[in-house]
Amino acid sequence: MAGLTKKGIGGFLARQGILVAFAVFIIGFTIANPRFIDPDNVMGVLRSSAILGVMALGVTFVVISGNLDLSVGSMMSFSTIVVLDLHDKIGPALAIPAMFAMTLALGAFIGFLVGYLKLNSLIVTLGMLSAIHGLTLTYSGGKNMDIDDKEGTWFSVFGQGDALGIPIPILLFALVAVLLGAMLSKTPFGRKVYAVGGNGTAATFSGIRRARTVFMCYLISAFCVAMAGLIQASRSLGSQNTVGQGLELEVLAAVILGGASLLGGSGTIFKTVIGVLILGFIQNGLLLVGLQFYVQFVVTWIIIILAVWLDIAAKRGKLWSPIA
Amino acid sequence: MQAGTLSKYLKSGAIWGFIVLELIFFSIAGEFLAVSDKAFMDADNMLLLFKQSAPIGIIAMGMTIIMVNGNIDLSVGAIYAICAIVLLDSMTWPMFAGLGDWVIPVAWALALLTGILLGALNGLIVWKTGVDAFIVTLGSMLGYRGLVFMYNGEQPTSHLNWTLVDFAEAQFMGLHTATWFLLAVTVAIWFLMNRTVHGRNAYAIGNNREAAVNAGIRIGPHMMINFMIIGFLAALSAVVFYSESGSVNPNDGQLYELWVITAVVLGGTKLTGGAGSIISTFGGVVAIQLLRKGLAHIGADTSTVNLVIGLILIVVLFLDRQLNVKGKEELKI
Numbered sequence: 241m242a243g244l245t246k247k248g249i250g251g252f253l254a255r256q257g258i259l260v261a262f263a264v265f266i267i268g269f270t271i272a273n274p275r276f277i278d279p280d281n282v283m284g285v286l287r288s289s290a291i292l293g294v295m296a297l298g299v300t301f302v303v304i305s306g307n308l309d310l311s312v313g314s315m316m317s318f319s320t321i322v323v324l325d326l327h328d329k330i331g332p333a334l335a336i337p338a339m340f341a342m343t344l345a346l347g348a349f350i351g352f353l354v355g356y357l358k359l360n361s362l363i364v365t366l367g368m369l370s371a372i373h374g375l376t377l378t379y380s381g382g383k384n385m386d387i388d389d390k391e392g393t394w395f396s397v398f399g400q401g402d403a404l405g406i407p408i409p410i411l412l413f414a415l416v417a418v419l420l421g422a423m424l425s426k427t428p429f430g431r432k433v434y435a436v437g438g439n440g441t442a443a444t445f446s447g448i449r450r451a452r453t454v455f456m457c458y459l460i461s462a463f464c465v466a467m468a469g470l471i472q473a474s475r476s477l478g479s480q481n482t483v484g485q486g487l488e489l490e491v492l493a494a495v496i497l498g499g500a501s502l503l504g505g506s507g508t509i510f511k512t513v514i515g516v517l518i519l520g521f522i523q524n525g526l527l528l529v530g531l532q533f534y535v536q537f538v539v540t541w542i543i544i545i546l547a548v549w550l551d552i553a554a555k556r557g558k559l560w561s562p563i564a
Numbered sequence: 565m566q567a568g569t570l571s572k573y574l575k576s577g578a579i580w581g582f583i584v585l586e587l588i589f590f591s592i593a594g595e596f597l598a599v600s601d602k603a604f605m606d607a608d609n610m611l612l613l614f615k616q617s618a619p620i621g622i623i624a625m626g627m628t629i630i631m632v633n634g635n636i637d638l639s640v641g642a643i644y645a646i647c648a649i650v651l652l653d654s655m656t657w658p659m660f661a662g663l664g665d666w667v668i669p670v671a672w673a674l675a676l677l678t679g680i681l682l683g684a685l686n687g688l689i690v691w692k693t694g695v696d697a698f699i700v701t702l703g704s705m706l707g708y709r710g711l712v713f714m715y716n717g718e719q720p721t722s723h724l725n726w727t728l729v730d731f732a733e734a735q736f737m738g739l740h741t742a743t744w745f746l747l748a749v750t751v752a753i754w755f756l757m758n759r760t761v762h763g764r765n766a767y768a769i770g771n772n773r774e775a776a777v778n779a780g781i782r783i784g785p786h787m788m789i790n791f792m793i794i795g796f797l798a799a800l801s802a803v804v805f806y807s808e809s810g811s812v813n814p815n816d817g818q819l820y821e822l823w824v825i826t827a828v829v830l831g832g833t834k835l836t837g838g839a840g841s842i843i844s845t846f847g848g849v850v851a852i853q854l855l856r857k858g859l860a861h862i863g864a865d866t867s868t869v870n871l872v873i874g875l876i877l878i879v880v881l882f883l884d885r886q887l888n889v890k891g892k893e894e895l896k897i
Contacts, residue, residue, distance in 0.1 A: 359881050360835055362636075366822060367881075371874025377867030486818075489702060496699060537710025544703040549693040561694025563784040 257550055258499055258511065261543075262518050269525035276528050283407065289520035290409035291316075291468045291475075292487065293513065296494040297420050298464030300512045301457040303495050304424070306437035306504025307354055307361035309458070311346075311368035312465050312491055316484030318376045319343045319469025324385040324479055332395040340466045346372060347462020348455070355454035369488065376481050386478035399475025409471045416467060420460065421509035433457060437504025493540060494519050497547050518543070578883075579831055579847035583854060590858035597862040604861050611738065617853035618742035619644075621846065622801040623820065624827045625753040626794030628845045631828055632757070633790050634770040634837025635690065635697035640798045641820035642708035643682045647799035648812040649715055651675035652723040665727045676799045682708060683795020687788030697787075705821070712814050724810035732808035745804050749797065754842040766790065770837025826877050827852050832884065 269276040295312050302309045319339050326335035350368055354361045387393060401408040424430040435443040436453045444450050472483060498515030500507025522543070523536045553559045587605060594604040603609075623640050630637050654660065654671045663670065686704055690697045715721075732741050739747075757763035765786055769776040777783060806812055831848030833840030852873065859869050 353878060353882075357882060357885075359878065359885060363825075363829055363835065363881050364878055366825065367874040367877035369874070370822065370826075370870045370877070374867045374869070374871030374874065377865075378871065382865070382867065489706065492702065493706065496702075502696060502698060532714060534710045534713035537706045537713070541703040541707025541710065544706075545689060545693070545695060545700060548695045548699050552694060556694075560692055561784075563691055563694060563787075 257554070258497065258514055258518070258547060261547070262514055262521075265518065265522060265525065269521070269528065272525075273528045276525055281524065281528075283410070285520045285524045286410045286413075286517075287407045289516050290407075290413040291471050292490055292494065292519070293413045293516040294416055294464050294468045294471065295487065295491045296498075296512050296516050297416055297509060298461035299491050299495050300498070300500060300507055300509055301420070301424065301433060301460045302361075303492075303500045303502065304437045304504060304507045305433050305454050305457045306440065307454060307457070308365060308492070308502070309350070309461050310362070310365040310488045310492075311350065311372055312461065313484040313486060313488035314369050314373040314376065315343060315346055315462065315465045316469050316472065316487060317479075317481055318346070318372050318379075319466045320473045320479045320483050321376050321380050321385050321481060323470060323473045324387060324477070325380065327393070327395055327473075328388050332393060335395075336470060339469065340463070343466035343469065344459060344462050347458045347465070350462075351455035351458030354458065355451040358451075373481075373485075380481055382481065384478065384480050390477045393477075396474050396477060399471050399473070409475070412467065412471060416464065417509055417513055420464075424509055429453070429456070434505055437506075439505070490519065490540075493544055496544060499547070499551055579844050579851060582830075583847060583851050586851065586854045586858055590854075590861055593862050594858075604858065609857070611740065611743070613850070613853055613857055614743040614746065615740040616857070617849045618746040619801045619805045620820065620823050620827060620852070621746045621849040622749050622804070623794070623798050624824045624831075624845050624849050625749050625842060626790075626797035627824045627828045628831070628833055628840050628842055629753065629757065629763075629766055629790050630697075630794055631825075631833045631835065632770045632837060632840040633766045633787060634773065635787060635790070636701065636825070636835075637686065637697065637791065637794050638701040638821045639682070639686060639705040639708055640794060640824060641817035642705050642712065643679055643795055643798040644802045644817035644820055645712045645812065645814065646682065646708055646715075647675040647679045648802040648806040648816060649712060649721045650678045651803055651806055652721050652810065652812060653715075655723050655725055665725075668725065668728055668731075672803055675803050676796060679795040679797075679799025679802075680792050681795070683791040683793070683798070684788060686795070687791030690791065691784035691788050709814075709818075716814065718814055720811050720813045722811035725807075728807045729810065732804065742804050742808075745800065749800070750842060750846050753793075757842055762786070762789065767838060770834075770839075772838070823852065826873060829877065830880055 266277070275281055295316065299309050299312060319342070322342055323335050323339040326338055329335075330338070346368070350364060353359050353364045387395070390396075398408055398412065403411060424433065432443070432448050432453045435446070435448055436450050440450055443453075469484075473479060494515040495507065495512050496502065496515070497518055498507060498511035498513070500512065519540065522539055526536050526539060527533065556562070590604045623644070627637060627640070651671050651674070654674045655667050660667045660670055682704075686697075686701055689695065689700045689704075693700075734741050736744060757766065765776070765781050768779065768781060769783055769786065773783065802812075802817075827848040828840070828845050829835070829848070830851055831840070831844035831846070833845065855873060855876070856869050859872065
């Protein structure tokens with residue numbers, strides 16, 4: 241019986257539930273408001289999802305390796321502020337690599353603490369959330385950062401430009417997604433990430449350097465954050481110190497929605513992209529249907545719980561938990 | 565054996581040593597850097613310190629049970645904000661118009677009930693679906709915050725009731741009302757954790773869940789009660805604070821979960837569950853408030869406070885692990 245149901249509709253729903261839910265949402269919103277499927281609207285949603293999306297790609301690596309990263313939001317504020325500040329001081333061509341280097345240094349610090357010192361990633365990144373926020377405020381002196389010459393700089397291309405009729409943020413998101421997706425599924429490093437997250441002890445005994453793998457995951461996450469900061473800075477050409485505040489939770493929501501387990505060892509880049517798109521399209525769809533902006537938070541809450549619940553229910557074969 | 569006891573002693577006493585260090589440091593540094601002429605260890609200043617630690621401290625007591633139990637609750641900041649709105653808004657509802665000042669206990673009860681219900685909802689989901697508490701409360705943190713914004717948009721909700729303000733600002737035997745609430749909650753939760761079956765079960769479940777199940781402890785209802793307790797305490801914290809301030813912004817309470825968890829971890833509670841003490845959590849709460857106040861005293865701004873607290877959290881985690889590893893090695897011999 242169990243074998244039959246696994247192959248039947250229930251099994252398909254369990255494995256591809258998130259795709260089915262996505263399709264249902266698209267159809268539902270399109271019926272409610274045909275403008276939803278309009279190419280302009282779709283492009284708009286994709287463009288505004290790109291920043292969250294790029295960050296979610298990096299966090300996927302961290303989550304698969306069995307850790308958490310709650311510091312990506314404040315790290316994104318940091319990289320945005322730094323690149324905007326350096327833009328006027330040393331020019332965009334030098335500011336971008338400098339910002340990437342500084343963000344990667346933060347990522348390396350976290351990777352060192354979690355990977356080599358084996359500290360609990362939840363608390364380390366919670367601490368870094370606060371510490372990096374403090375660092376950003378110290379750097380900027382608490383002031384908003386603005387570029388002087390907003391019209392004349394080529395820096396705006398990353399956030400506002402188009403290539404072949406597609407906005408650059410979407411292209412960057414797609415590029416990073418393809419690169420990281422290939423890295424995760426086609427390279428030995430990707431397999432090591434799954435191994436470390438699935439069973440760390442077994443991975444160590446098979447000769448995988450666990451500390452180094454975790455360290456690399458945090459570097460990748462920091463790289464994605466720097467990319468997101470670049471897009472954000474380039475899009476607005478000016479920023480507050482708190483631009484990324486709270487994003488860490490939305491990012492985590494997207495990754496979880498994509499089906500990555502917080503225990504590590506499972507998840508894919510493709511599914512994370514789906515998770516990001518679901519969040520983006522729901523947000524947009526609810527607005528188009530005419531609901532208040534804040535309803536999306538409540539809907540996101542319900543969707544996250546349902547998605548994770550159905551996922552584990554399919555794995556244990558029972559809807560309700562066996563907890564007495 | 566000797567060294568094992570020593571490291572245990574070091575660990576349980578560490579938070580108080582840290583507080584003494586802070587006091588000495590800020591008193592001396594204050595002599596040179598202070599913005600005001602007042603000494604740091606001024607009696608009024610210390611009384612104020614306890615009052616200011618109350619909102620975080622009251623919630624931290626609940627978080628200690630949750631974490632000893634092996635769970636975590638990220639939604640406390642949002643629950644805090646909802647309960648604050650219920651408290652202030654319900655006092656203006658027309659149906660209570662005839663009550664006069666008797667509206668106060670009604671509003672308090674409504675706010676506390678809201679907290680218990682929201683906590684119960686978290687607990688019920690954790691229990692019935694088997695989804696990890698981290699994910700459940702991460703979700704409800706977004707969802708509850710969404711409810712806060714749906715209630716009144718981005719407008720603040722305000723209502724001042726002067727009887728209530730007088731009560732909240734009162735001092736009894738030198739201590740402020742908020743301090744009394746913090747002390748009462750600390751004593752009550754200490755009693756719950758150390759002298760009741762429920763408390764012993766919390767340690768048992770956090771320490772070894774399988775063994776606890778086999779010993780016949782019903783984990784589900786136990787966790788749900790814990791979430792109701794922390795919901796109640798988040799509401800109580802809001803009630804105590806907003807009785808005095810009388811105005812709540814929809815963003816209030818954001819990052820409270822961060823401060824609360826920091827205080828609990830500073831107090832030595834294990835994230836993996838099974839270990840932790842209410843008295844040490846109280847120490848953690850005081851230590852954090854002392855740090856914020858001390859840094860402000862020597863003229864540092866919020867950015868430095870954030871930076872220092874984040875780094876201290878990491879250092880504590882590192883030291884704690886070093887001491888633990890040491891203890892384990894000694895066990896082997």
